[in-house]
Amino acid sequence: MQYQPGERVRIRVASPSGHYRTPTYIQGKIGVIEAVHGAFRNPETLAYGGDGRPKQPLYLVRFDQTHIWARAESAASVPFCQNDRLLIDIYEHWLEPAPEE
Amino acid sequence: MREHDAPDPHLPLEEDAGLTYYEQRVEAIQALLIEKGLLSADDVRRAVEDMEARSPAVGARVIARAWVDPHFKRHLLADAKAAIATLGINVDTWSTLVAVENTPAVHNVVVCTLCSCYPRSLLGVPPDWYKSLNYRARVVQEPRTVLKEFGLELASDMEVRVYDSTADMRYLVIPQRPAGTEGLSEAALAELVSRDSMIGVTRAREPSP
Numbered sequence: 001m002q003y004q005p006g007e008r009v010r011i012r013v014a015s016p017s018g019h020y021r022t023p024t025y026i027q028g029k030i031g032v033i034e035a036v037h038g039a040f041r042n043p044e045t046l047a048y049g050g051d052g053r054p055k056q057p058l059y060l061v062r063f064d065q066t067h068i069w070a071r072a073e074s075a076a077s078v079p080f081c082q083n084d085r086l087l088i089d090i091y092e093h094w095l096e097p098a099p100e101e
Numbered sequence: 102m103r104e105h106d107a108p109d110p111h112l113p114l115e116e117d118a119g120l121t122y123y124e125q126r127v128e129a130i131q132a133l134l135i136e137k138g139l140l141s142a143d144d145v146r147r148a149v150e151d152m153e154a155r156s157p158a159v160g161a162r163v164i165a166r167a168w169v170d171p172h173f174k175r176h177l178l179a180d181a182k183a184a185i186a187t188l189g190i191n192v193d194t195w196s197t198l199v200a201v202e203n204t205p206a207v208h209n210v211v212v213c214t215l216c217s218c219y220p221r222s223l224l225g226v227p228p229d230w231y232k233s234l235n236y237r238a239r240v241v242q243e244p245r246t247v248l249k250e251f252g253l254e255l256a257s258d259m260e261v262r263v264y265d266s267t268a269d270m271r272y273l274v275i276p277q278r279p280a281g282t283e284g285l286s287e288a289a290l291a292e293l294v295s296r297d298s299m300i301g302v303t304r305a306r307e308p309s310p
Contacts, residue, residue, distance in 0.1 A: 019159060021267045021268055022267070023267065037269070038197075043268070058269060065244070078245050078247060078257070080243065081258075081259075082243070084261040086225075086262075086263045089267045089268035090268075
């Protein structure tokens with residue numbers, strides 16, 4: 001495991017051909033490792049009849065909603081509030097260390 | 102939800118309209134597997150029957166136990182699959198279950214933006230809205246607007262946590278136990294646990310007075 005809970009990471013920006021499980025809306029965003037799920041077979045080869053090995057560490061990564069969506073909160077409807085978070089499962093090869101703050 | 106364009110539920114299914122490419126492919130593969138004796142039509146039928154027999158009542162049993170048994174709840178939060186196995190409930194072998202707890206300060210809600218990952222072994226077949234592009238696209242961008250459409254308004258200082266289950270984890274929300282349920286039996290408590298409260302788009306039902 002390259003990353004520990006509490007560490008800041010950035011989601012890689014990439015669009016490889018074939019099957020991958022990292023949605024584009026989260027690519028390039030900076031989050032914090034919330035939990036380490038363990039090692040799981042890689043869906044990118046598993047999807048094509050491969051064995052998914054070597055297994056990839058899988059992390060739960062936490063983001064501030066206010067960081068992901070650059071949107072003004074309108075008065076009519078509040079899409080999210082200051083404390084709201086998004087948590088998403090990301091395989092290690094999609095993570096890179098976040099730049100210094 | 103904003104856009105309801107579900108077809109009339111009383112219309113007959115248009116099975117004669119022709120199969121899609123993937124339907125044809127699945128039928129061809131199934132026919133080959135049967136022809137080669139690797140499985141039978143009855144195996145396929147039974148698997149579909151088992152899949153459709155699972156219902157949110159299974160998940161509700163787990164939640165009710167967590168409400169009455171703090172030791173079980175700790176186990177459920179630490180290792181959901183192992184905890185659920187102690188109730189004699191069989192969970193999928195390949196995916197890993199994670200239980201997340203709603204509290205007065207935190208509200209959790211689950212989505213799969215990439216497809217429709219869902220804890221089927223505990224909740225059965227997902228509702229159509231869970232698989233809709235509308236829910237999947239919007240609950241990550243405007244969770245409070247979507248929850249409001251489901252009738253759930255949360256204080257602005259609460260933390261709303263949206264789980265996007267993109268990988269091998271299946272998330273189960275433990276709703277808050279409603280007030281005034283101290284005297285209820287575990288079975289009566291389970292009646293208050295709706296499917297939607299375990300997805301996190303609503304709270305558990307209030308007990309009837």
